[in-house]
Each structure stands twice: as C-alpha cells, then as structure tokens.
Amino acid sequence: MAALRWLLLPFSALYASILWIRNKLYDIQLFKSREFAIPTIVVGNLVVGGAGKSPMVEYLISLLKDSKKVATLSRGYGRKTKGFALVHTASTADEVGDEPLQFKRKFPEITVAVCEDRCFGVEQLEQNHDVIILDDAFQHRKLKPKFSILLFDFESLLSFGMPLPTGNFRDLMSQTRRADCIVITKCPSAISENEKRKIEHKIKRYSNSPIFYSKISYLPIHSAKRNVLETDLSNTSILLFTGIANPKPLLEYLTPISKSVEHVRFSDHHAFEESDFDKIKKAFDSLANPEKIILTTEKDFQRIPSSVFSQFPLYIQPIQQALEHANHFDELINKAL
Structure with a gap:
C-alpha cells in the first residue's frame, strides 16, 4: 500500500501546486477573507486524520462557557442534510453530524450549529453570542478568525510530511505561519527534550507562534x-x-x-x-x-x-485534552478575546 502511494507522487505535486496557488491568492487578497466583529476561534489541522480537534473544542467550551455566551460551528461531517442548522440534544448524527451532537449533549447550555459555509453560519450566530468556536476551519480561508489554533498529532511530525495522496497532509506545512498557537496532541506519557527540539525545529522554519504539548486524558x-x-x-x-x-x-x-x-x-x-x-x-x-x-x-x-x-x-x-502549561494557554485565549 505504501509503495502504491509513492506511485501517486505526481498527483501530490499537482495537489501541492493547487494549494500553493489558492493560498497565495488569499495572501495577496485577490481572494477575499472576511473578518467578523464577534471574536472567532478556529481549531484545525493540516494532516488528515484524528489530531484531537474535538477534545480541543471541548476544552475551549469548558474554559469560556461560564463567562461568555459560547457557540460552536462545524461543517457537520457525515450528516445527510445541508445548510445551516442548530443542534439539539434530540438531534441525530444523520441530521447534524456526530461531533456537533457530542458537543451539544455534553454542553447543553451552549449553542451548537452546523453549516458548510462558515461565514454564513457566523452571520446567523453573531448577534446573540460573545464568541464562536469553529471546528475544523483552518483551511476555510473565506473567514479570517480572531485566533487560530493549529493541531499536530505527535507522530505526524516525526515523519516527512507529504501532501495527499502520497502523504497525509491536506495543506502545506508553510501554512503553519497563519496559526496564533500550535498544539502538539496525543503526545506519549514521556516525551524527551530531544523529541521536542526536533518538533520545534521543524515548526519554527515556518512560525514563531507558541507551541504547547498535550496528552489524551482518559476519563x-x-x-x-x-x-x-x-x-x-x-x-x-x-x-x-x-x-x-x-x-x-x-x-x-x-x-x-x-x-x-x-x-x-x-x-x-x-x-x-x-x-x-x-x-x-x-x-x-x-x-x-x-x-x-x-x-x-x-x-x-x-x-x-x-x-x-x-x-x-x-x-x-470519554477523553479530554491534558495540556502542559495550561495556564499560559488559557491566558493566550482570554487575551485574544
């Protein structure tokens, strides 16, 4: 299977070229990004697969829900409906997607919504909320967030990152520069300083944003x-x-x-x-x-x-995010808002 993926290398080069052109058009503002008055926090990743976005969204909800009126906005991956919809505890995954439904059932006091068009979704929510958390929207460049959190699964940074379909990167590593902070998720219980140096060397080629490390905490x-x-x-x-x-x-x-x-x-x-x-x-x-x-x-x-x-x-x-230096991370979020 790995050998077959290497045969697809020309397609990876084509895909990387398309990504580069798209991002460049946003960078020079030929493609426009929209910024909203309401604070928006984007949680996303560059690599296909589970980087721990849901536990991070839940961490942010827990951090902010007692002092602010919080809404979350997701695409609603896997749902059989389209357009903007509010999520209710009695909704089904077919209607709204599994992750938004999980957010609503765990935090019934907050607003949870789904919409493919993130800008349209924010428009529906901004009047009645203090902050909107956007799940898996780092590549959604039509929206310019107030604060971006970029996640990397620990193991994904230990290998050479190749774009799809040869590798698992769905965006270019250079886009790390757009993140306001970077969280390395699913770290082993004992991560060495040498491993941290390797990871930070790889990231700091593109970004000087603060880097945090987190583990999965099993409840x-x-x-x-x-x-x-x-x-x-x-x-x-x-x-x-x-x-x-x-x-x-x-x-x-x-x-x-x-x-x-x-x-x-x-x-x-x-x-x-x-x-x-x-x-x-x-x-x-x-x-x-x-x-x-x-x-x-x-x-x-x-x-x-x-x-x-x-x-x-x-x-x-159930699981939750266990962040090293969580107080520093919390301060960054509160300061941004």
Whole structure:
C-alpha cells in the first residue's frame, strides 16, 4: 500500500501546486477573507486524520462557557442534510453530524450549529453570542478568525510530511505561519527534550507562534445513562468498536489495564448499519470470558440508536485534552478575546 502511494507522487505535486496557488491568492487578497466583529476561534489541522480537534473544542467550551455566551460551528461531517442548522440534544448524527451532537449533549447550555459555509453560519450566530468556536476551519480561508489554533498529532511530525495522496497532509506545512498557537496532541506519557527540539525545529522554519504539548486524558468509563463503571478491568475482556481516524492511542491505553481487548474497526465517521451491529454482537458473544463489556468512543456513540445494544453491556470511553502549561494557554485565549 505504501509503495502504491509513492506511485501517486505526481498527483501530490499537482495537489501541492493547487494549494500553493489558492493560498497565495488569499495572501495577496485577490481572494477575499472576511473578518467578523464577534471574536472567532478556529481549531484545525493540516494532516488528515484524528489530531484531537474535538477534545480541543471541548476544552475551549469548558474554559469560556461560564463567562461568555459560547457557540460552536462545524461543517457537520457525515450528516445527510445541508445548510445551516442548530443542534439539539434530540438531534441525530444523520441530521447534524456526530461531533456537533457530542458537543451539544455534553454542553447543553451552549449553542451548537452546523453549516458548510462558515461565514454564513457566523452571520446567523453573531448577534446573540460573545464568541464562536469553529471546528475544523483552518483551511476555510473565506473567514479570517480572531485566533487560530493549529493541531499536530505527535507522530505526524516525526515523519516527512507529504501532501495527499502520497502523504497525509491536506495543506502545506508553510501554512503553519497563519496559526496564533500550535498544539502538539496525543503526545506519549514521556516525551524527551530531544523529541521536542526536533518538533520545534521543524515548526519554527515556518512560525514563531507558541507551541504547547498535550496528552489524551482518559476519563472514567460510563454507561449510556452516565453511570460510571466501578469494576476493575483487570479481569474484564473488552470488545472495542471504533469508527475514528486513529484508534491506536485508545488501544494502547486499554490493553495493559484489561484482561484482553478485541477490536472491531470501522472507518472514520462510519455510518453504522444493522449488519455492523450484528458483527459487533457476534464478536462479543464469541469472547469466552464471562466478565466482558462492549466499549466504544463518545463520537461513535452518537451514531448508534439507543435501542441497538439495550440487551448488552455497552459502555463509553470519554477523553479530554491534558495540556502542559495550561495556564499560559488559557491566558493566550482570554487575551485574544
């Protein structure tokens, strides 16, 4: 598969050229960017896959919601609707997308909206809010944000970054210069100073913005009704199913703390069907250990009808962002607003 991707190198060169021209046209203002009076915070990444945008958006919501009227705006990836829509706790992932639905169910007091056209979405929200957090909008250059947070998955910076389709970069590394701060996500529990120097050397070729490091913090597992699982997992077998871009960190976390982990993997934002649920149930039934649970992520849970696993011990693994020097990061955000 890797060899095949290298055969696509000419297409990567073409894609990179198109990106460069597009960004240059915005830089010289031949293509116009719109700035709004209301403070807007963009969270985004340059690399395809899970860089941890949702935990960062949730971090920002938690930081700001008690002092400001907060709205989040997402494209609503994977939804079967179009246009601007407000998200409600009773909405479905088909209507609004899984991540916006997760935001609304975790923070019902804030406004959550979806719209492909970010500028139009901001227009609908700006009159009644103090700040708008835009999820996955770094490449949406029609909108000029007040503050941009650019995320890089730790492992993505340890290899040579190539544009799609040979590599996983959906924009050029040079666009790092547009970020007001950079967060390296999903760092290992012990990151060496040498690794930090390598990462910072790579980034500082393009940007002098402050760099932060974060890890995934795994919160207590809970049921659909938010009852915390009190059982020690050391004797428990887990049937894990995921439809996220990068389940590797979750597997690395669960494997040493449980008796065994069987993983049923689907593609990112996978639209689950009845046959998928049958596959999951069959895999669960095949586990010999009588002490066993089915586990999934918060994002995947939004795409599951509540009745599907009503007769099975289904649990959810929530996560949050654990930032180094969080006070400094918080000060940057508050100062920008």
